[in-house]
Amino acid sequence: xxxxxxxxxxxxxxxxxxxxxxxxxxxxxxxxxxxxxxxxxxxxxxxxxxxxxxxxxxxxxxxxxxxxxxxxxxxxxxxxxxxxxxxxxxxxxxxxxxxxxxxxxxxxxxxxx
Amino acid sequence: xxxxxxxxxxxxxxxxxxxxxxxxxxxxxxxxxxxxxxxxxxxxxxxxxxxxxxxxxxxxxxxxxxxxxxxxxxxxxxxxxxxxxxxxxxxxxxxxxxxxxxxxxxxxxxxxxxxxxxxxxxxxxxxxxxxxxxxxxxxxxxxxxxxxxxxxxxxxxxxxxxxxxxxxxxxxxxxxxx
Numbered sequence: 001x002x003x004x005x006x007x008x009x010x011x012x013x014x015x016x017x018x019x020x021x022x023x024x025x026x027x028x029x030x031x032x033x034x035x036x037x038x039x040x041x042x043x044x045x046x047x048x049x050x051x052x053x054x055x056x057x058x059x060x061x062x063x064x065x066x067x068x069x070x071x072x073x074x075x076x077x078x079x080x081x082x083x084x085x086x087x088x089x090x091x092x093x094x095x096x097x098x099x100x101x102x103x104x105x106x107x108x109x110x111x112x113x
Numbered sequence: 114x115x116x117x118x119x120x121x122x123x124x125x126x127x128x129x130x131x132x133x134x135x136x137x138x139x140x141x142x143x144x145x146x147x148x149x150x151x152x153x154x155x156x157x158x159x160x161x162x163x164x165x166x167x168x169x170x171x172x173x174x175x176x177x178x179x180x181x182x183x184x185x186x187x188x189x190x191x192x193x194x195x196x197x198x199x200x201x202x203x204x205x206x207x208x209x210x211x212x213x214x215x216x217x218x219x220x221x222x223x224x225x226x227x228x229x230x231x232x233x234x235x236x237x238x239x240x241x242x243x244x245x246x247x248x249x250x251x252x253x254x255x256x257x258x259x260x261x262x263x264x265x266x267x268x269x270x271x272x273x274x275x276x277x278x279x280x281x282x283x284x285x286x287x288x289x290x291x
Contacts, residue, residue: 003238006278008227009215013172019222021170021215026274028210028217034273036197038212043197082276083183085266093270 026078035093037077047074052105053113054098066091119164130157168222170215177214178206216274 008020026038035055036043049056056075057064065088066074073079076090104111123131134143134157143154170175184200184207186192191201198209208214218225248254269276 004280007280012177015172015222018227019225020227023213023279024216024274025212025277025279026209027197027212028214028274029199029202030271031195031199031202033197033199034270036195038198042199078273078277081269083266085262089266091268105247 010060034077035090035097042077046077047113050098051113052101054101055094057098064091064095066094116224117165119161120168121164123160123164125159127160131160134158166219168218168220170217172222174206177208178203181205181207184208191214 006022009016009023011017011020014019027033035046037046043111046055047053058066058067059065069075073082074087074090078095081085101113130153134154136148138154143151143158145151146154169178176183181204186201192204196202196211198213201207202211203209
């Protein structure tokens, strides 16, 4: 059995040798990076396919789903440690995001995406 | 831990709010207060948690967390709008909490010494899995009645950064078989 290990950050101070720091690969804020991603490039890629700043969704039959990468992973903010429960919430929040976009568009027709 | 000093200097309003809700909470907990009062109570608790339970992952905040001079806004819109990598949420310390910054800690760093590999693997994950998590009930699976898998999904989704670390690609820790 192997257990992946977290990379300690390069020491910046003597105390880092006995108490290492570990770097965050996402933003530490509760800022929607779950569905927007943690870089400007990812966010604009996810939001450029549909008008009005909406997140990209693909229709299979009658329902909307997150688009998939070639390996089957959903294209969203993050997909590490994937399982169906995680994709369920990613999908739910992307749908909710786009519904809010529609409502804002109705209330403020001059706003850009 | 009333004798513990706050790690930052709260404003006078914040101090008064914390003191007032300490008194109120002796009689009524925050979730029993009417909506807006309960929300104000939570915001006072947030001040306390930030002051007493959130420690920087760095020995010193400067210069790591950045300043307005060394990390200027790339576009004025980020003063009010979200930046995807988490920068500029604090205009004074622009890099606070952004991608690539260290996790904060809930305890002072001097109490968070790195364990030895042996200590890290004690108890061995396999022992935890086979003994603690084993289904001993003769009927097998015992359903949880108060929560379901959505709780696990929600925690992973909401606090996603806790589950997505920078991994060592060249070394995997292989616990010895007991």
